[in-house]
Amino acid sequence: MSGPDAMRALTCDEVRELAGAFVLGALDPIEAAAVRTHLAGGHADVHPEIAELGSVIPALHEVVPVVEPPEGLKARIMAAAGADLAARGAVPAAGTAPLAFPGAEARAERANRRSRTSTGGWLLRIAAVLAIAVLGGWNLLLQNDLGAARRYEQNVAAVLATASEPGALTAVLTADGGTGSGLAAVNRSGDVAIAMRDLAPTSGNAVYEAWVIGGDGVPVPLGGFTVDNSRTAFFESSGLPSAEGIVLALTLESGPGATTPTMPIISKGVAAAPG
Amino acid sequence: MTTGDQPLPLRTPSPLDEADRAALARIAGGELAALEYLYDRYKTMAYSIAYRITNDATLAEDVVQDAFLGAWRNAARYIEGRGSVKTWLLSIVHHRAIDAIRRRRPTTELPELDAGLPDALTMPDVWAEVSANLDSITVREALVALSDVQREALELAYFGGLTQQEIAERTGTPLGTVKSRMRLGLLAMRRSLEVGSS
Numbered sequence: 001m002s003g004p005d006a007m008r009a010l011t012c013d014e015v016r017e018l019a020g021a022f023v024l025g026a027l028d029p030i031e032a033a034a035v036r037t038h039l040a041g042g043h044a045d046v047h048p049e050i051a052e053l054g055s056v057i058p059a060l061h062e063v064v065p066v067v068e069p070p071e072g073l074k075a076r077i078m079a080a081a082g083a084d085l086a087a088r089g090a091v092p093a094a095g096t097a098p099l100a101f102p103g104a105e106a107r108a109e110r111a112n113r114r115s116r117t118s119t120g121g122w123l124l125r126i127a128a129v130l131a132i133a134v135l136g137g138w139n140l141l142l143q144n145d146l147g148a149a150r151r152y153e154q155n156v157a158a159v160l161a162t163a164s165e166p167g168a169l170t171a172v173l174t175a176d177g178g179t180g181s182g183l184a185a186v187n188r189s190g191d192v193a194i195a196m197r198d199l200a201p202t203s204g205n206a207v208y209e210a211w212v213i214g215g216d217g218v219p220v221p222l223g224g225f226t227v228d229n230s231r232t233a234f235f236e237s238s239g240l241p242s243a244e245g246i247v248l249a250l251t252l253e254s255g256p257g258a259t260t261p262t263m264p265i266i267s268k269g270v271a272a273a274p275g
Numbered sequence: 276m277t278t279g280d281q282p283l284p285l286r287t288p289s290p291l292d293e294a295d296r297a298a299l300a301r302i303a304g305g306e307l308a309a310l311e312y313l314y315d316r317y318k319t320m321a322y323s324i325a326y327r328i329t330n331d332a333t334l335a336e337d338v339v340q341d342a343f344l345g346a347w348r349n350a351a352r353y354i355e356g357r358g359s360v361k362t363w364l365l366s367i368v369h370h371r372a373i374d375a376i377r378r379r380r381p382t383t384e385l386p387e388l389d390a391g392l393p394d395a396l397t398m399p400d401v402w403a404e405v406s407a408n409l410d411s412i413t414v415r416e417a418l419v420a421l422s423d424v425q426r427e428a429l430e431l432a433y434f435g436g437l438t439q440q441e442i443a444e445r446t447g448t449p450l451g452t453v454k455s456r457m458r459l460g461l462l463a464m465r466r467s468l469e470v471g472s473s
Contacts, residue, residue, distance in 0.1 A: 017454055017458075018454065019458060020454060020457030020458030020459075020460070020461050021432065021438075021439040021453075021454060021457050021458075022400075023400070023402060023461070024429065024432040024433050024457055024461075025369070025370070025373055025399075025400075025432065025433065025436075026432035026433075026437065026438050026439045026442065026457065027438060027439065028438050028440070049458075051402065051403065052462075052465060053458065053461040053462065053465070054400070054402030054403075055402050055403055055404060055405035055465060056402075056405055056461045056464045056465050056468065057366075057402050057433070058358065058359075058361075058362040058365070058366075058402065058404040058405075059404070059405060059409050059414045059417070059464065059468055060414070060429070060433055060434075061320060061324055061362075061365045061369075062409055062410065062411045062414045063411055063414045063415050063418060064320070064323045064324050064327045064434075065323060065327065066319060066323050067319075067322055067323045067326045067327075067335075068319055068322065069318050069319065069321075069322035069335075069336070069339060070332070070336065073318070073322070073336050073339060073340065074311070074314055074315075074318065076336075076340055077310070077314060077339075077340050077343045077344065078307060078310070078311060078314075080340065080344055081307055081310055081343075081344060081347045082307060084344065084347065084348065085305055085307065088305070
């Protein structure tokens with residue numbers, strides 16, 4: 001079916017002839033539309049072959065060689081869905097910056113851009129979404145904690161500013177049994193920025209102490225910070241070794257100035273080059 | 276979610292199907308955790324299909340993301356009786372992957388992405404499964420039992436994203452023969468799968 005005949009109505013015999021290609025998706029869009037039009041026009045009952053042949057299609061999925069998706073893909077999807085949810089108005093959006101990820105509507109433009117996008121820029125965008133998603137931005141939105149969500153986004157943005165520097169390392173800090181996760185970036189100069197969420201609020205003199213553990217296995221204190229009811233925090237320090245594999249960790253201390261960590265570790269992550 | 280006009284009694288729903296449908300209903304209600312559940316269950320198959328078709332890790336990621344977001348946004352359009360949630364979801368993945376590679380081929384006619392497309396072009400046709408008890412070995416045996424030319428036609432169409440006309444041109448085969456190979460190949464597979472799952 002092509003040329004002047006492309007738009008004409010199909011006969012039942014023609015649809016039967018096209019049934020295999022139709023269920024396999026091997027018709028061009030005009031042909032496929034013609035088949036659908038025919039079926040929708042009261043002819044579906046006389047074409048059991050469509051369902052008969054189509055029933056084989058799901059089986060073809062079972063023979064595809066298994067390839068595991070990359071770790072960050074889930075975070076990207078959840079971040080995009082979270083942004084979509086916010087855009088629907090499910091969460092009051094007053095003053096809330098949109099999550100930095102393109103929707104499906106921007107897909108074609110994004111695909112066209114891909115070839116001329118710098119690797120660093122692409123990685124940074126992925127890192128941004130990864131950070132927002134992994135660190136639970138959508139959870140904050142779901143909890144309607146807009147203040148915390150906004151603060152958290154700002155903190156993540158600050159970490160990403162460090163992460164975007166050439167040669168910077170990033171670490172995803174995950175809770176070690178309790179709650180408290182986040183993102184850290186260390187630049188070549190040894191400056192570190194850490195954004196955290198879901199930390200229990202501190203009280204009295206208690207502080208969270210950040211530590212770096214290098215190849216010698218000795219924890220070196222970086223400084224402490226307190227956490228308010230937003231349960232989010234941003235921390236900066238300097239003088240770190242900028243080497244892949246260093247461990248960043250948080251402990252809860254009874255007061256500032258700890259020289260050895262008090263167990264347990266609240267959250268920790270390993271610094272690595274992005275990508 | 277709606278109910279199809281003609282449920283096909285080809286497959287008995289399993290408890291996992293019920294869980295998937297419940298998850299999809301929660302997704303339709305905007306529950307992100309349900310999307311996470313569905314992703315965790317089908318991420319490997321989804322990515323494997325996308326990668327098999329695109330042969331490009333980055334493009335496969337985009338395809339899977341598009342597919343899950345498509346499911347997220349269109350969960351209410353899932354039609355019971357026209358395949359399981361798994362089939363519905365993987366059909367979206369397949370549909371988006373084929374779109375992606377056809378878009379990469381400058382000679383293929385394809386409408387512009389998304390804008391104003393009818394439903395049928397943004398969401399896939401979904402078929403009820405011939406059996407719920409299929410495993411990869413059974414399906415592989417059914418595929419191996421086909422003639423080489425039938426298997427080639429099915430693979431070029433379903434995983435290569437070629438139209439019947441393109442298959443005819445690539446293989447130097449008359450179009451009518453390509454149509455027959457696809458139809459007879461699918462019929463032969465169906466017979467094998469019915470026997471294999473009984």
